[in-house]
Amino acid sequence: MPDNHDPLFSITEQSVLVAGGVGGLGWPIAQELCRRGARVAIADIDEAKTLDYAQSLVDRGGRALGIALDIVASASCEAAVQQVIQKWGRIDGVVNASGIYRVGPALELADIDWERSIDINLTGVFRLARAAGGPMIRQNRGSIITITSVSSSVANRHYAAYAASKAGAAHVTRVLATEWAASGVRVNALGPAVTPTPLATQIFDDPIIRDAALAKIPMSRFGTPEDLLAAIIFLLAPGSRFVTGQILYVDGGRTIS
Template sequence: MSRFDGKTVLITGAGRGIGKAIAQRFASEGASLALVSNVEADLLATAEELTAAGAHVQTLVVDVSDSDQVENAVEGAVQRFGRIDVLVNNAGIAWEEPVLEIKPEHWKKIIDVNLNGMFWVAQSVAKHMAAQGGGVIVNMASTNGLVGEANYAHYNASKGGVVLLTKTMAIELGSKGIRVNAVCPGYIQTPMSEAIDSPEFIEQYIRAKIPLGRVGKPEDVAGVFAFLASDDAAFITGETIVVDGGQLAF
């Protein structure tokens, strides 16, 4: 018996990077999956892989910053699987921009996807979870939601918002049987981080900042999402778990 046999997990940003690793992890533990992304090609490739491995998979092409699209997609997942037991609220974007140069449309875009989008998805899924008698939400925050990093003011603000959204939803929804937690990864090597940083930068970063002597893999993060979604975490809510190789220990 696997931990997520008979459970449905909706995962946003599931086409690549950490979201894809999370989808692989839940599929390997028996879950049926509703996979959400704004990039159809990535989504279909991930779905094909998981279906070939025996998982039940639905794909939903959605921009999470559009609340109507989100509402329709969540409705579609509930129609297909009957319920959503776990939400992995992972989709996000990032880029570097000095605080004095951030353009209004860039600020709005990052807040719209990383904070507003996360809220639309969490609220929409939570309504169904409340009606069905419970569920688990795990939001993707970041160490950048706990401490500052230069040139990421918009990203840091969005992730700090996710941390407090998580705590507030945990307080309001506990009585409805819904647990809400967040994961705060440090440096994880994914298409997102590869687009921003050179190999030389990463090497220096590891030496200066990461006690475990390496950057994280998407799988390092996926296991923590699975733990928080499982009954092993039945008494954990409103928590943020840092997965950073020791970076915030300094």
């Protein structure tokens, strides 16, 4: 596995847990971290896939571990963090790329869709950050990155549950950043625009919704998972040591339009 020799951006030897690690964004992120020499724990609700995907990284010469994680359970979050520490001695980074997407007109939005959105996209962000925060504070070092969304900032119709969960996740990021800054633990978030992944099929399957979403992006294209990689590496690496509590939008200008 090649290393990048620039110490500002080197993540070699870091132990990083990627939640939602088999998802459309999480898996490309996990692969890139591994390619750069990090030890990568792929954590997801789909345990069989985490084991398969981790094995495929090991087969390519990487250091990886598959972990079952249900982010709605605090014990599962704590167990996932402990597995990383048991395997590699420390946890340097968390990239939380788990999430669900439930949208619909507010008058028709079912309680269960609201509750699941908040439970996974907001409370799940808190649960996993809390589970990693303790060990990171004891190490005096760590970087927690949550994939939020442009919906942390903009209001799209039909997005009451999703946008509330993402705005909450962004603000939890800021609050945890203030609590843990003095301990050397940084907490940031990344806000992507619409990106073709399994989560966004509802958008891409409907040409009217797809074209309307595209029209709101000043750079006139959807995101790709690869668009996020440099920002993730930056937020994990030593070069971002004075960056905390930030929501970094990687969105082709969506949040300024």
